[in-house]
Amino acid sequence: MVADARKAQVTGNVIEEAFAIIGEPRAGDILVVVDHASNRVPHDVDLGIAPELLNEHVAVDIGVAEVARLMAQESGTAAFLGNVSRLVCDFNRDEDAAALVPHSSDGHTIPGNMFDMAGREERLERFHRPYHDALASLLEQAPPRLIVSLHSFTPSLASRPEEERPWHCGVLYNDDERASRLAIPLLASDGLIVGDQKPYSGKLLNATMNRHAEDHGRPYFGIEVRQDLIAAAAGQAEWAERLLRVANRVALAFE
DSSP states (O other): OOSOGGGSOOSSSEEOSSEEEESOOOTTSEEEEETTOOOOOOTTOOOOSOGGGGGSTTTSOTTHHHHHHHHHTSTTEEEEEEOSOTTTOOTTSOTTOGGGSOSEETTEEOGGGOOOHHHHHHHIIIIIHHHHHHHHHHHHHSOOSEEEEEEEEOSSBTTBTTSOOOOSEEEEOSSOOHHHHHHHHHHHTTTOOEEETOSSOTTTSOHHHHHHTGGGTOOEEEEEEEGGGSSSHHHHHHHHHHHHHHHHHHHHTTO
16 A cells, blocks of 8 residues: 555545545536446455456446546546455445445355455455545545536346346435436436436445435435446447536536
8 A cells, every 4th residue: 555545635636545536626526436446456355256257347337437537537527436346345335334345246256355354344444444534535625516426337137137227327316316306307318218216226325425425415416327338438438428518517506
């Protein structure tokens, strides 16, 4: 670890073990938060899985890092990205959630995560707490007008292939629906099938936004893009442009 991430300077382009900041976060701008941006596994962490699994949805939200980086190239937008695989530490979980260090995912066992509470505490201290401490510091230093929580979902789960996921994207939220209610019709006007709390509900899985947005009254919406739509460069560019356009229009409501 190059430094204590909780003491890192959190403006400009920053790369730490648990997180990366792309662009220049400024008060009143848009911040894109991407919990599952990376499939990186530190050299001293052995998950005990086949290497090819790191390219699958169980390890990373496919396409989101590239979309976020494109968005952060535009003035008025910056991105805060997770910098390890969700199989190492799932940042979008509360500290006491069992799935924070998953023992299995979509039918795949993760043998390297079968350890005692001391091992779990090490993952929390090394990855989860630095990530959330840095995000909290950034939001205090440069309060954004709008937070966009960016994820992607697989068209089908290997463990539940009978479940259809036809949506192009889904918008997620918990109690604060303000930004989501604006984003949904804007996305639908592009001819998209937009899931309202699909493919799952933000009332059930919204840990990062609950902590950093809802608990502070900060406007946000969660966006889940179907992975096959952003797996390649053309789709990533298309969705970066779309999400910038939608986010900027939503942000205007919170001036």
